[in-house]
Amino acid sequence: MSAITVRVPAKVNLQLAVGPLREDGYHDLVNVFHAVSLFDEVTAAEPFDVNPSAAPLGIRVEGDLAGEVPVSDDNLAVRAARALADRTGRSYRADLLIRKSIPVAGGMAGGSADAAAALVACNELWGLGLPREDLMEIAADIGSDVPFALLGGTAVGTGRGERLAPLETAGVFHWVFALADGGLSTPRVYGECDRLREEAGVAAPTPAVSEALLAALREGDVRALGQALSNDLQPAALALRPSLANTLAAGREHGALGALVSGSGPTCAFLAESAERAHELAALIKDVDGCRSVVTASGPVPGATVAG
Numbered sequence: 001m002s003a004i005t006v007r008v009p010a011k012v013n014l015q016l017a018v019g020p021l022r023e024d025g026y027h028d029l030v031n032v033f034h035a036v037s038l039f040d041e042v043t044a045a046e047p048f049d050v051n052p053s054a055a056p057l058g059i060r061v062e063g064d065l066a067g068e069v070p071v072s073d074d075n076l077a078v079r080a081a082r083a084l085a086d087r088t089g090r091s092y093r094a095d096l097l098i099r100k101s102i103p104v105a106g107g108m109a110g111g112s113a114d115a116a117a118a119l120v121a122c123n124e125l126w127g128l129g130l131p132r133e134d135l136m137e138i139a140a141d142i143g144s145d146v147p148f149a150l151l152g153g154t155a156v157g158t159g160r161g162e163r164l165a166p167l168e169t170a171g172v173f174h175w176v177f178a179l180a181d182g183g184l185s186t187p188r189v190y191g192e193c194d195r196l197r198e199e200a201g202v203a204a205p206t207p208a209v210s211e212a213l214l215a216a217l218r219e220g221d222v223r224a225l226g227q228a229l230s231n232d233l234q235p236a237a238l239a240l241r242p243s244l245a246n247t248l249a250a251g252r253e254h255g256a257l258g259a260l261v262s263g264s265g266p267t268c269a270f271l272a273e274s275a276e277r278a279h280e281l282a283a284l285i286k287d288v289d290g291c292r293s294v295v296t297a298s299g300p301v302p303g304a305t306v307a308g
């Protein structure tokens with residue numbers, strides 16, 4: 001094969017319970033991930049230019065959001081491909097092309113998704129045949145959200161979010177995502193969460209999974225799911241980006257069953273009763289101040305998968 005394309009989903013956090021800051025700079029979490037049908041595509045191709053002095057890993061990004069993605073060696077997809085090659089102890093080459101639809105620095109793990117897709121694509125392109133467990137280990141070293149982008153579906157993450165247990169769910173859930181102008185830095189939002197807690201004199205709780213959330217997912221009860229959504233990073237994201245409060249209020253006013261900031265934001269997620277209600281809701285919130293655009297999506301969907 002001279003090129004492999006992998007499709008990979010965005011995520012929304014159904015619960016993000018943030019515990020104390022650890023010595024390694026991360027927070028202990030209970031992180032209920034849910035993969036939704038908003039996809040990036042990553043193609044890994046054999047390079048045309050076989051000049052041995054050229055960089056072994058090339059990167060290009062296409063799509064309306066392309067200008068916001070770093071195309072340096074720091075790009076998570078490049079780092080993932082390099083980590084995979086390093087694992088084999090041999091030098092491999094690839095040109096990576098990302099077709100970007102997931103918001104950049106939006107709290108939907110777009111960069112992590114691209115890293116997961118690059119692992120799957122290069123594993124295939126280079127004929128390595130590494131099993132998923134090995135890819136999961138490399139993924140966890142690249143970032144806390146990368147293993148989930150490989151797994152997909154709905155899963156609870158513990159530790160810093162990288163230790164995953166898949167969850168049983170029933171039915172399909174329909175979502176609207178309100179994308180904001182500009183991203184929010186994840187470390188900054190975690191830092192603000194710590195600062196707000198300190199200011200309020202509140203100790204960080206030990207994170208625990210919500211039983212009400214698990215029951216709603218098991219039963220496919222969309223109303224109960226809407227009630228059970230929670231995100232401990234939301235106050236911090238709102239403090240850093242006050243306009244998000246308007247966006248969330250507009251969604252609730254227009255009948256969303258649940259409304260929350262996705263991960264570290266600034267994307268806001270709204271749960272709708274049906275696909276039709278999701279489209280209606282999207283039309284009603286798209287002109288709210290601070291909302292750049294809206295997309296509808298459904299979940300759960302599978303993780304990074306080689307495209308047909």
Ligand code: C5P
Pocket residue numbers: 025026027028029142143144145159160161186187188190
């Ligand atoms: O793991 P990842 O590189 O995606 O994390 C980005 C940043 O988010 C970390 O450097 C850290 O500041 C913050 N983070 C955290 N606790 C976690 C996950 C991420 O504080 N469990």
